[in-house]
Amino acid sequence: MIVVAFVSFSLFNFVGDPVNSMTGIDASYERQAEVREILGLNDPVYIQFSRFLGNVVQGDFGISYQLKREVSDLIAERMPATLELVFVSALLAIVIGVILGVYTGIHRDSFVSNVILVVSLAGVSLPTFIIGIMLIYLFSVILGVLPSFGRGEVVQLGFWATGFLTVSGLKALILPSVTLSLFQMTYVIRLVRAEMMEILQTDYIKFARARGIKKNAINYKHALKNGLIPVITITGINIGTLIAFSIITETVFQWPGMGLLFINAVYFVDIPIMSAYMIMVAFIFVMINFIVDITYYFIDPRIRLKEEAS
């Protein structure tokens, strides 16, 4: 985390001249000096860094160069949109992914399995933006049943603007979340399938069969439990990837989330937003990793009770 903060900070300071961007190149020399003083840019580096950290912890990320607004406000505004999108996509990807993965792992050679596999392959080969465009073309332009941009109507719950509670909100959610989840879903399917196939060839499964345990119990109880462990690790990385890919999806669908904000920031070299985004995202990643580690601990007894009498 500290590393990320430092990188953001250095960006902030050493890259380009923030004052120039903010006041415009034409501003007089005195004006620039004034701003510099206010921003504390004349202080030595370590003071600036600690101030930066202090600010960050309080949620103050500075002011956007381009949009001339408080970055923290911008983020707070955009975050619900992204988080809702990511949440729905994650749910879709994992639930459907696991179900299909288990199915294709158990019924290795059936026709249905092969169809699922081919389709999943498409999911990996199609860049997200192409999927988005295709879906828009199909459902919005040709069929006209789903909106091609925006979030629909939102309901304000405290500071959180949610699209879950309106029909148009939900409708607007469909295409982007499908687009976003497709890539991850196919990844999950292939992972679960590979795991299941490998597990079904282990000795303990063979031993279970030798004891006469029924096939269904073996497949859905023994094999599945073992197979889910890597899925948990993947989920952590999943959410991270989804947040990243949301940048693309939000661009295609003009979804007003953090991703769109970030892309524009990169385009306009709007450093405060970039650094703020990086810090936010890094924070979310670290949290997720931590949660995954803890979950792992509770699920795998080998880690929990490492008493081995050899």
Next chain:
Amino acid sequence: MDERRLKSKIKNKMSLLKVKNLNISYPTRKETIVASKDVEFTLERGEILGIVGESGSGKSTIANAIINLIDPPGEITSGSIKIDNDELRDNEELIQEIRGKKIGFVFQDPQTSLNPLFKIKDQLIETIQTHLNLDYQDALKKSIQLLEEVGIDNAEKRIEDYPHQFSGGMRQRVVIALAISCEPDLIIADEPTTALDVSIQHQILELLKDLTKKRNLGVMIITHDMGVIAETTDKVIVMRHGLIVEQGDTKELLTNPKSNEARSLVISVPPTNKKIDRFKLISPDGKEITSDSKNLTKDIIKTWGARENTNQKLLELSGVTKIFDDKSLVSNFSFGSKNETAAKVVKAVDNVSFELFEGETLGLVGESGSGKSTIAKIITGLVRPTNGEIFYNNLSLYNSKRKYQIDKSRGQVQMIFQDPYSSLNPRFKVRDIISEPIRLFQKNISSSELTKNLYDLIDIVGMSRQSLDRYPHEFSGGQRQRISIARALATRPRLLICDEPTSALDVSIQAQVLNLLKDIQDELHLAMLFISHDLPVIRQMCNRIVVLKNGIVCETKESEELFNNPEHPYTQELIRLMPKIESII
């Protein structure tokens, strides 16, 4: 009443298991491998049948076939398998019913047989409830009883544990408990003790014999160990290349083997009660090979130059200790859990001292965890000792910073390893494998001289010169060990360390390789450090023996004296417990 009595009478007359004309094949894309051909035998209740044969003979396949668990693409092509006169073939329903209920199976590796994520309790109860009509409480009670029956103390508490919390031997007991949980009539055990130490092996085999008597079971044991056969089985079947070459009463067969294969097996087994000069071999046409030392190394001694044969002290270990501490970070997650997880500290080698003289063979014997392999690694610089001194030729091998001084022993200490499948780099041709050490020590060797060396070496180990241009995977286990020996000899070592060199080989191949080692040692006046857990082999190979337990030296003696007069209680136990083929003759 009469009908039932009649039925049970009939039952007692028919065999428990009757296999007839069993044919199993594995169709691969190149050819169809015949795993078993026209196999026929019977097994009665209260009887222990052993199936013995070298690797690839098809014994495991037969066992798997009975409950129809052959790994695909293998399949039974014809034949009949009857349990109490019920035909099993093509009757998937019946087989499903019988698995676990009438037939209990025990696999070889206790580490991988149990599902690591489920408690022992759950695995037992699940099995019981699948076949018997018991509610949870009754099933639980029965499970605890079973664990007690197989000799697990504190069963009520231990049933709540997970598999990894048991040691190897205990795990195998759990596996046996699972196998007998639904009151089967037949138990099939596929190499049940191969992965276990001698003392544990003995216990497990006694347990099986016990159960057979108590419950009137029929038991089929598959093994490659003749000692086990001698001590445990009533009847035995000898298999080779998928065919039954001989079968009959165990005592009969072992005292008087008729077929060549059986004779070869019996005769190659290292005797446990005396020392012989060389291991006996049977050639394929049935005659005993009495070859004398073949003067193998004449050529290479010419090339290398003769070496003086003194009998000086070559190697000395003094107070060597090695402590492994497991710096695992898992202990961070203790969270005050009920089981303590301190960083694991293992004292692999504890104050070990011994000497080795030129021309002699010193044996290091002990079970797993005795530290014998670690000692070998310390001598060759693969592992650093925590304490103590190692002297080669009176020079210390480790400097004050505990760094291995390889120049002190340059190429004079060599090693051959246990696993023939990982001791040769699969991507190198044999000639490159053997020439690498030569080129390392003789940087400017001409290519013709190199080739001469290669030819000499490959001749010594008894392999063809064409082998030089092939890859390791084209050779069998025994041949690969020979290549390893050639590689080891390439630097003209004075000390050859053999770390379980034949433990992975079939008994007749073992005899050949050990004879080779003996011959080479004689002619080159090599000192040998021979490491093994196999007492009969150690007896045959070594002049003196060091017995190790948990890293501590129990006893150091001349071999014959050790076997005739063991002093240390551990040594006495080891000797008592080792499976002896002579026990039955």
Next chain:
Amino acid sequence: MLNKTFNKIYDTDIGYSFFNSKIAMISSAVLFIIFLCSIFAGVVSPYNPFDPASVSLMDAFTPPSWSEGGSPSFILGTDQQGRDMFSTIIYGSRISLIVGFASILFAMILGVFLGVTAGYIGGRYEIIVMRVTDVQLTIPSILMALLVNGIAKSVISQSMHSEMAIYVLIFAIGISEWPQFARVSRASTLVEKNKEYVSASRIIGLSNVLIMFKHILPNILRPLLVIATIGLALAIITESTLSFLGVGVPPTTPSLGTLIRFGNSFLFSGEWWITFFPAIFLIVLALSINLLGDWMRDALNPKLKIR
């Protein structure tokens, strides 16, 4: 003689698997054609679309030759500036492939080096390398590439942007992909390190460098090859995504992603072919690589039993 080599290859497990898998053969054939076209772009494509002299606005928005208004001289139609679609696609795929290959090569060299040394040497070095790998693995590659790209852009002065863009892009994508290679190399190295042939080499005093790169490396190539192939597909997709977002290759040397971006604005107004054909081409490219990689993974996996 050719017959003999063919038979020898067919005899190996991999060869057999290959010639029996229609998918593998078709994908490789497709890929082969695409490669050839890209290398010989000048010869294959009817026009050089980036030579201003050969392009005329008069030809703009010509639909594909089989639809109304199309012309046989522009098989797949032209874009908004009058450039022939077929040619732009060929040149575009060349860029995509170059960036894809170069970045994966970079990632592989970096990743394998770090992974093998980490696995073999162990100790604190290994812990540091693996931490970095783990941390970076949680950051998805797109984000990584975006970040590196963004940072590089702000560091390099405006004028150098176009020139350096491709190198920056290759570097960015390479940086985002190396952890995979490192992780797999390290895991495989750990396995090989414990094998006895390594011990044998250490006993005779073979130098560590030699052991790592002469003995261990050849034995870990198989899984690496699979990852490289699938990584290539991913790199190409990442590059096209970045170009689509406008932060990839400069518009003067457009890749398939850039082309799609150009055409996106015209998708809904009827000139669908400007986006459609580059998109299809990209999909076919990625799909072929993935199929090949998939087949390779199954063919090279010793654990999956032969059926």
